[in-house]
Amino acid sequence: MFILNQQNSIANNFLAEMRDAAVQQDSMRFRRNMERMGEVFAYEISKKLKFEKFEVQTPLGLSNINMIPHFPVLATILRAGLPLHQGMLNVFDKSESAFISAYRKTKKSGDFVIQMEYISTPNLDGKTVIVSDPMLATGKSMVLCCKELSAHYKIKELHIVSIIASQEGIAHVKANLPKANLWIGAIDEEMTTKAYIVPGLGDAGDLAFGEKV
Ligand SMILES: O=P(O)(O)OC[C@H]1O[C@H](OP(=O)(O)OP(=O)(O)O)[C@H](O)[C@@H]1O
Numbered sequence: 001m002f003i004l005n006q007q008n009s010i011a012n013n014f015l016a017e018m019r020d021a022a023v024q025q026d027s028m029r030f031r032r033n034m035e036r037m038g039e040v041f042a043y044e045i046s047k048k049l050k051f052e053k054f055e056v057q058t059p060l061g062l063s064n065i066n067m068i069p070h071f072p073v074l075a076t077i078l079r080a081g082l083p084l085h086q087g088m089l090n091v092f093d094k095s096e097s098a099f100i101s102a103y104r105k106t107k108k109s110g111d112f113v114i115q116m117e118y119i120s121t122p123n124l125d126g127k128t129v130i131v132s133d134p135m136l137a138t139g140k141s142m143v144l145c146c147k148e149l150s151a152h153y154k155i156k157e158l159h160i161v162s163i164i165a166s167q168e169g170i171a172h173v174k175a176n177l178p179k180a181n182l183w184i185g186a187i188d189e190e191m192t193t194k195a196y197i198v199p200g201l202g203d204a205g206d207l208a209f210g211e212k213v
């Protein structure tokens with residue numbers, strides 16, 4: 001598991017601004033910081049992908065360089081995942097995209113189930129797939145979505161990206177998707193009784209796109 005904030009980098013500033021209740025008032029900045037985190041994660045993951053030798057014809061000669069021949073497919077979970085996805089797509093600019101809808105449907109008892117209604121994806125057989133979602137709280141949305149994709153396609157390599165994860169969410173993912181590679185921005189210890197990460201950042205989807213009814 002790769003944990004971004006274990007090393008000091010500019011990404012800590014992006015994450016601090018995302019968490020900061022005052023800075024969060026600027027939703028454009030919140031989305032842009034999420035996008036920047038996506039760019040950083042994509043760069044980090046790129047180092048672990050398969051490279052091949054290529055020759056590039058410059059105006060003056062040939063240059064040898066190792067490049068990534070096949071870009072991963074980028075999947076994300078609507079709606080909070082969209083800015084994170086855009087950031088990753090800025091870096092993996094030739095990638096195909098998959099979109100999955102999942103949201104917490106609250107029952108009368110106050111408990112919630114994850115409701116998944118929509119998947120739009122290219123063929124994932126034999127592909128490297130990166131599934132991103134800014135928050136990994138209980139981990140149930142991520143596990144459900146990844147299992148659904150894996151039920152339909154023989155994915156070669158699965159990567160999961162999350163900006164803030166709870167310990168419980170990570171344990172749930174590891175138990176249910178043991179082969180997945182985890183890329184996490186920061187791990188927080190606690191969750192509220194409504195499964196919000198503490199200190200976390202609040203509701204990522206609402207901060208990016210407005211309060212849902
Ligand atoms: O790990 P979990 O306990 O499943 O929670 C994490 C999910 O919660 C958030 O989405 P939310 O359901 O709030 O929907 P939204 O993106 O539409 O706001 C977040 O983006 C994850 O998808």
Ligand SMILES: O=c1cc[nH]c(=O)[nH]1
Pocket residue numbers: 080135137195196197198200201202203204205
């Ligand atoms: O802390 C949390 C948990 C789920 N979804 C969020 O947006 N934030």
